[in-house]
């Protein structure tokens with residue numbers, strides 16, 4: 001998606017790689033290169049300007065944090081600024097308490113992906129809520145049929161009416177059906193137009209006057225370039241937007257415009273569509289996307305090569321990442337590397353009270369497994385390594401073939417990765433971990449050092 005930005009950014013970063021102290025000129029030059037890359041990917045001028053200004057404010061004239069090289073610290077600043085720009089806030093749908101009727105209205109231009117997204121959201125929430133899809137595209141009977149088919153596929157209720165010519169009347173009837181069926185999440189798919197027009201706005205306003213809508217979400221084709229600003233601001237002005245869903249995030253086209261929507265409209269991106277299938281939707285995660293843009297995966301690798309041992313600061317960052325549940329395969333690999341740098345598991349375990357009684361043979365086996373895991377991760381694409389989506393079967397097969405391992409081993413890695421992520425997932429669990437460490441006479445600091 002952001003290949004061209006990533007390329008420019010990586011080149012810019014490579015010029016300052018390894019420098020312990022960066023001059024203000026180096027910082028400014030690098031930021032200007034990044035700003036240009038953002039602009040060429042259709043990020044709005046205002047957003048790119050603001051990025052430059054904010055990042056400069058953070059980075060220029062700063063004192064170094066003890067133990068962190070200047071280049072790394074700077075990259076962290078750039079990352080944080082980018083996250084702010086993209087928007088790091090609420091994601092997902094706002095759901096009322098169960099039994100209360102949540103009504104989510106989707107709107108946007110024709111072809112932006114509303115109908116597909118409606119079905120994806122239904123699938124995403126169907127375990128949590130009793131979902132009903134409602135089709136209001138009165139202009140295209142085929143669109144209602146499309147929704148019916150998708151609903152069947154997903155296994156949720158669907159209400160459409162190809163005879164009724166007024167969308168708000170269909171909606172009124174849908175509400176009655178929803179009450180009878182104890183539906184507590186209604187996802188309403190509306191008709192779009194090729195361009196913004198008064199009639200569409202009028203129809204949407206009429207819908208909003210008909211029932212209590214919980215959220216109004218704009219569906220935006222992230223490949224549409226600069227035009228998305230006009231579309232978004234027009235909808236914002238006419239009916240108001242509570243959030244944005246970006247579709248077609250999987251296509252390789254410049255998607256910068258969509259990234260500055262937060263800045264342009266003030267509303268958060270809630271979900272991204274990453275394919276045509278009903279499973280292809282992810283809750284939006286600004287940190288992940290920023291990492292993807294900055295090519296952090298590769299940067300991490302460079303850092304690894306350049307260093308003989310993991311720094312304390314890095315270990316801390318990694319722990320923080322784990323706590324925030326941003327743990328990805330790159331981090332997993334980093335951990336494996338760090339382990340072997342510290343003399344392998346055996347040596348590490350010996351440092352833990354009681355650890356020396358562990359079976360050395362078992363440890364050797366585990367080490368071999370880790371080595372195989374590393375080989376497998378190396379066969380993943382940069383995107384797969386960010387763990388933004390579950391790996392489907394065909395990906396697993398490809399990775400197994402590419403790494404010369406087996407699908408069984410890939411499955412094992414995925415499972416272990418999931419366990420690790422889960423174990424470290426919530427801060428509550430971290431508190432528990434801290435407590436049990438305490439019982440062993442260790443502190444979180446000690447664990448930091450170990451990692």
Ligand SMILES: Nc1nc2c(ncn2[C@@H]2O[C@H](COP(=O)(O)OP(=O)(O)O)[C@@H](O)[C@H]2O)c(=O)[nH]1
Nearest residue numbers: 110111112113114115116247248273274275276
């Ligand atoms: N690659 C990709 N295609 C998508 C995505 N979302 C929707 N589409 C495709 O975009 C086209 C238009 O989608 P549709 O839901 O009918 O748009 P609508 O007119 O807004 O209802 C269809 O061919 C979808 O399969 C996505 O996230 N990724």
Ligand SMILES: [Mg+2]
Nearest residue numbers: 114115137143
């Ligand atoms: Mg449609």
